[in-house]
Amino acid sequence: MAGMKITGALVVSKSTGQRSAIIAVPIKKNGKVVGAIGASLFLDRLSDQVGSALDLRPDAAFFAMAPNGLTTLHSKTDRHFLDPRELGSETLKNAANEMLSRASGDVTYEFDNTTKHAIYRTSPVTQWKFVMAFSAAPHK
Numbered sequence: 057m058a059g060m061k062i063t064g065a066l067v068v069s070k071s072t073g074q075r076s077a078i079i080a081v082p083i084k085k086n087g088k089v090v091g092a093i094g095a096s097l098f099l100d101r102l103s104d105q106v107g108s109a110l111d112l113r114p115d116a117a118f119f120a121m122a123p124n125g126l127t128t129l130h131s132k133t134d135r136h137f138l139d140p141r142e143l144g145s146e147t148l149k150n151a152a153n154e155m156l157s158r159a160s161g162d163v164t165y166e167f168d169n170t171t172k173h174a175i176y177r178t179s180p181v182t183q184w185k186f187v188m189a190f191s192a193a194p195h196k
Contacts, residue, residue, distance in 0.1 A: 059089045064182035066122060066137065067096075075099045075136045077128060077182075100133045107131045115170075115191035120184045125156055128184055143167070155185045164192060 062080040069076050080094030106129065110118060120129040125139045141149040151165035151174065160177045171192035176185050 059084070062094065064122065064128065064184060066126060066128060068137075069096065072098075077102075099129060099136050103129045103131065103133050103136070113190075117189045118187065119189070120179075120186045121152065121155065123156065123183050125152060155187065 059082045061082070062078055065078040067076050067078055068074070076096040076098055078094060078096055080092050082089045083091040083093060106118065112118065112131065117131045118129070119127055119131065119135070119140075121140070122128050125141055127135050127138050127140060130136055140152040143149075145165060145167050147165040148167045151163035154161070154163050155174075155176045162173065162175045164171060164173050166172070172189045173192045174187050174189040176187040178185055
């Protein structure tokens, strides 16, 4: 109701318990906010749809991070709302910090006993970092 757009605010639905991203815009009349319209995107469902569309090879993963570092989307939906900087890998922590500090690029890190190479870009709408990560070993 402050007249601001909301794009990608992370919440856990009180009614369903599902992790969601909220998108909302104000409705104005004569320059005054008189209401709002919004939507709740269920992140597990969205991740499943993205994963199905991408049809990634077994050693690949996709994920997105909000500007605060929380995982918003992940090909492994149990990782939603986790902060990759807190998963026990110093190289992943460094890679996440680099991704959060730059608009785009690539990083390498160790996670799950595997060296990963990731390419990332920032969404101009949500400011989320969208990441594709692959095993650094050659794919056969």
